[in-house]
Amino acid sequence: MKILLSVPGSDKSSRFLERFKKHSLPYFLIVPSVIFLILFSLYPFISGIWYSFTSIGWIKDTAKFVWLSNYSQILIGNIGISQWFKLAVVQTIYWTGIGVAGMFFMAMATALILNEKFPGRFLFRTAVLIPIAMPTVILALTWQWMYDPFYGIVNYYLFKLGLIHNANTIWVGHPNSSIWPLIVVSVWRGFPFMALMLLSGMQGIPTELYEAAKVDGANVFQRFWHITLTQMRTTIVITLILNIIWTWNSFDIIMVMAASWGQIAYKALTLPLLAWVEAFRWDHLGRGAAISVMSMLVILALLFWNARRELRSINE
Amino acid sequence: MTALTNSKLDQTDTRRQIPWLRVRFLKKAGRLVMLYFLAGLVALICLTPIIWMVKTSFETTRYMRSSQIQFWPIQPTLANYLNVLNNPNAAIGRSMLNSLIVSTLATLLNLAICATAAYAMSRFKFRGKILFAIYLLVFYMIPGTLLLIGMFVMLARLHLVNNWIGLILIYAVGGIPLSIWWLKGYFDSIPVEIEEGAMMDGCNRLQALWKVVLPLALPGVVAVGIFQFVGSWNEFMMALTIIQNPKLQLLPVQIVNFMGSQRIEWGPVMAFSVIVAIPAVILFAIAQRGIVSGMMSGFTR
Numbered sequence: 001m002k003i004l005l006s007v008p009g010s011d012k013s014s015r016f017l018e019r020f021k022k023h024s025l026p027y028f029l030i031v032p033s034v035i036f037l038i039l040f041s042l043y044p045f046i047s048g049i050w051y052s053f054t055s056i057g058w059i060k061d062t063a064k065f066v067w068l069s070n071y072s073q074i075l076i077g078n079i080g081i082s083q084w085f086k087l088a089v090v091q092t093i094y095w096t097g098i099g100v101a102g103m104f105f106m107a108m109a110t111a112l113i114l115n116e117k118f119p120g121r122f123l124f125r126t127a128v129l130i131p132i133a134m135p136t137v138i139l140a141l142t143w144q145w146m147y148d149p150f151y152g153i154v155n156y157y158l159f160k161l162g163l164i165h166n167a168n169t170i171w172v173g174h175p176n177s178s179i180w181p182l183i184v185v186s187v188w189r190g191f192p193f194m195a196l197m198l199l200s201g202m203q204g205i206p207t208e209l210y211e212a213a214k215v216d217g218a219n220v221f222q223r224f225w226h227i228t229l230t231q232m233r234t235t236i237v238i239t240l241i242l243n244i245i246w247t248w249n250s251f252d253i254i255m256v257m258a259a260s261w262g263q264i265a266y267k268a269l270t271l272p273l274l275a276w277v278e279a280f281r282w283d284h285l286g287r288g289a290a291i292s293v294m295s296m297l298v299i300l301a302l303l304f305w306n307a308r309r310e311l312r313s314i315n316e
Numbered sequence: 317m318t319a320l321t322n323s324k325l326d327q328t329d330t331r332r333q334i335p336w337l338r339v340r341f342l343k344k345a346g347r348l349v350m351l352y353f354l355a356g357l358v359a360l361i362c363l364t365p366i367i368w369m370v371k372t373s374f375e376t377t378r379y380m381r382s383s384q385i386q387f388w389p390i391q392p393t394l395a396n397y398l399n400v401l402n403n404p405n406a407a408i409g410r411s412m413l414n415s416l417i418v419s420t421l422a423t424l425l426n427l428a429i430c431a432t433a434a435y436a437m438s439r440f441k442f443r444g445k446i447l448f449a450i451y452l453l454v455f456y457m458i459p460g461t462l463l464l465i466g467m468f469v470m471l472a473r474l475h476l477v478n479n480w481i482g483l484i485l486i487y488a489v490g491g492i493p494l495s496i497w498w499l500k501g502y503f504d505s506i507p508v509e510i511e512e513g514a515m516m517d518g519c520n521r522l523q524a525l526w527k528v529v530l531p532l533a534l535p536g537v538v539a540v541g542i543f544q545f546v547g548s549w550n551e552f553m554m555a556l557t558i559i560q561n562p563k564l565q566l567l568p569v570q571i572v573n574f575m576g577s578q579r580i581e582w583g584p585v586m587a588f589s590v591i592v593a594i595p596a597v598i599l600f601a602i603a604q605r606g607i608v609s610g611m612m613s614g615f616t617r
Contacts, residue, residue: 025440026436028440029433030433033496034448036488037489037492040486041458048465051466059468059472059473059477109354113351118351118355120352121355124355124358124359127359127363128359128362129604130366130597131363132600134550134597134601137550137552138571138589140584141589142365142366145586151380153368154326188362190580196475243455249460255553256552260572260576276464276553288461289465291461292459292465295459295461296458296462300457
């Protein structure tokens, strides 16, 4: 920095220029991203909230301010959209709560296994990595084929094991089909990546801790509980929060398996899907926006405390 | 006293040497067997649907509909691939080109915006930095559908629906928070002294970024780019909503449309799936080392 100040001929104005240059550089650097973020995320976000208070149905409509009319249509009453909304709230909570819990269980087990050293470990690691890279859409299609009532392997094996009585059980793709088969797909789709996230935290735990605990006579479970879980606290919290957000807002699996052809299976829709169907299938952009806003408020309330914690440590 | 204990220890050692070794060996072998069993189980869970997809893509329709279930095609055939490559409804070549163009442009735009911003976040303290960081975090919690609705009306008013421009912008912007955090992590790991040295030699800050920092962070930049590319390649919701013209359609939507356009033939659909998945898997495999650590470094701060 000394060089800048010792520039020859540094009279007052050029020094001001230098200072301006020096202090404005970071702003020049972030300006492009700020502009893009304002135009293509902040503006659509705010206008989306605004549309939730308007009568806009499709793009050619003028957006007339109607106060909370959309919200009351969704929240009050028991038929049509308000019925589906109540269903969707419950389903979103199942989808996220049970889905993320299942993912976490599977991911923790996977991470613990892959954290051990054994020959050929990288092969198993690759096996876990492969599904992560694939588009969710085609995985959902594959599962739809596996759930096929007549020729699918799910029915085949479940029937063979005596877990179902009807060899042609319809799991998905029917207007009445439920969200549970989709939660299975979501867990399967989500856990490998979660396992990698947990694994990256697990590898940061010093091995001395385990050795010391072994000397003190702690068994496997005590070591897992007191060392692994305690040391990984931050990683676990972040992993869970991210996965809760992703799962809550996830779209592809349900869209492909419950809403893309034939009739829509309302009993398998979560809030984001209901919002999409309302906005783009039934041309009620305003109402769709209102559903999205309410969905977002719930997730924001859930995650507020984390944001606060995150902010405290940002400017270090 | 000490002599006594020593001799005692020696005695027990010699007496128990062989059984003790055997126990240790058994313990070790048992641990390995258990690990292989559990790891195999996990791998099986992960790969079964994918093996089933690949298997179906090589299976003839007749045998697909048989009650015999096996994981190797009963009569391997390339018919499904030929079908899907020649089927005008599938339009696989065109949609692949579309996806390639959109994903590449979105990735390049994203990297161009984010590299500079990440550099600023890494090297400077400035007013508004916290606000910017907050926004990057909040951005994650905005539901895609809400953004999509606002975006869709905006694009419609600009006559950009059914146009790649809107989609490219959405993908590029959607990846901003992750890219910035991730690249910031890479820049943080490069010592400031290197740039200061370059600036001594007469570079200004931007030149130093371009000539010194970026080349050093190149592996990281490539990993971020690949992640963004695969993300755009795999994206479904935005493409589904914004592009309705079948000629402009991208792969993930195209495959769903292809499936809906006829009586469901799982053979060609699975063949299509395999073709879509291969580039994503290969790219991801190249960058996988950086991806998880990079992502986590963005959040564990």
